Amino acid sequence: MRVRTAVLISGRGSNLQALIEAAAAPDFPAEIVLVISNMPGAGGLEKAQAAGIPAKVVSHKGLPREVFDDAIDAALREANVQIVCEAGFMRIHSEAFVRKWQGRIINIHPSLLPDFKGTHVHEQVLAAGVKTSGCTVHFMVPDLDAGPIIAQDNVPVLPDDTVDTLSARVLEAEHKLYPKALRMVAEGKAKLLGERVIFRD
Ligand code: GRF
Numbered sequence: 551m552r553v554r555t556a557v558l559i560s561g562r563g564s565n566l567q568a569l570i571e572a573a574a575a576p577d578f579p580a581e582i583v584l585v586i587s588n589m590p591g592a593g594g595l596e597k598a599q600a601a602g603i604p605a606k607v608v609s610h611k612g613l614p615r616e617v618f619d620d621a622i623d624a625a626l627r628e629a630n631v632q633i634v635c636e637a638g639f640m641r642i643h644s645e646a647f648v649r650k651w652q653g654r655i656i657n658i659h660p661s662l663l664p665d666f667k668g669t670h671v672h673e674q675v676l677a678a679g680v681k682t683s684g685c686t687v688h689f690m691v692p693d694l695d696a697g698p699i700i701a702q703d704n705v706p707v708l709p710d711d712t713v714d715t716l717s718a719r720v721l722e723a724e725h726k727l728y729p730k731a732l733r734m735v736a737e738g739k740a741k742l743l744g745e746r747v748i749f750r751d
Pocket of ligand 1: 562563564565566594638639658659660724
């Protein structure tokens, strides 16, 4: 049985697409069974539909954080989801929601965490003048972009980089990293134990 996985998005869904393509391989240990977007117009919804994956919009508009999270939680439970992947999901969850899913919810961030958390990541990287950037997949904890790291990949920052050129280079790395990290979690090769990730071959 493949691990039932949901992907939470807010936008174009290129990481979602990478996960869908990886999960198309018969030996991939996870199956994408649900896509949830908080934005009705998210491009990723069409990608889900094109792949025949149930896609749901749960709008956050006018809802207190806890009520919105309860609606997401209900949709995940209804679909018997076991692992949640956040991929460009632009809402911060309540602590209760993250605790409920802790160890079973992962996120991708376009920097080498713990550096450059939050938004406008590539702007931050270019302003800092670092020579290397990259991407991180981590278990989610209540603090933003702070969870224990499952996998990282790095890319060079070139002297003439702009936000567009750097983000494109990082995104290419993200598309390879996220399926790799999901595989590790789905196979039980990366497990959250307290504040740490335990790895086994
Ligand atoms: C990615 O860079 C991801 O790391 C960040 O938001 C972006 C989402 O892109 N959290 P996409 O929607 O997967 O194309």
